[in-house]
Amino acid sequence: MKNRDQGSENRDREVDHMKHLLRNALAPVHDKSQLERDLWPAMLRRMDEQALRGPRSIPWFDWALGGALLAFAAVAPRTIPVILYYL
């Protein structure tokens, strides 16, 4: 029982020490967290860019995966039912 208490005490001390070390390595930013400009114009630009791009495009990886599946099915047509089963 005494050993367990001592272990817990040591762990708490280690945690407190690491907290102290971390606070010294990284200063808090809360006192200088002032936004210096209005971000609305940048937000509007972002929205315009997205509107010009149209609906979200399909990532290249999805195209590559689809292509690989088609190629595989062409080479080994017997696997098509198996692939369909797992889709």
Place this chain on the structure above:
Amino acid sequence: MRDDEDSVLSRFRHGDLDAFETLFRTHQRAVYGWVLRIVRDPSAAEDVTIEAFWRMHQAHARFDPERGFEPWARRIATHAALDWLRRKKPVSGITPELWDTVPAPLGSDPAISAEVRDKTAQAFARLPAKLRIAALLAVVEEQPHKEIADALGISIGAVKLRVFRALRLLRKDLIQQGITP
């Protein structure tokens, strides 16, 4: 006043751009301040704030006006900041020759050398992003566990566990570098 706010929230939920602008202008500073605490870079914090509001704009139909805008915005901003932390590669620290010339941060413990501070910061940057964000907000920024839990969408117990794991991994990393914390 309360009716006006309710009306703005309800109009935002239905995709009204003017309502979104009103909410953006009201909350941009708070969201930026929160994001800055996580990303610790003013320019990146601006980008992440815009990304967070873009996500809010995209998700307007899922917003529940009953639960208020601020907690919802903070949660989305926290996840946008978390994604930024995951994408960002750890920066290399200062060179050993500069350890003695770098001034200590204001209010820091003079017993901790510049070398230990730098190595701690580097080791911290190598931690998994979800542990880093919990430790940054709880230990460095001293935010209440409840606020961190709400922002991350996890329980208070999970926040405490992540902080503990972050500190333990940090200690292990420092020991591997030959620093006995």
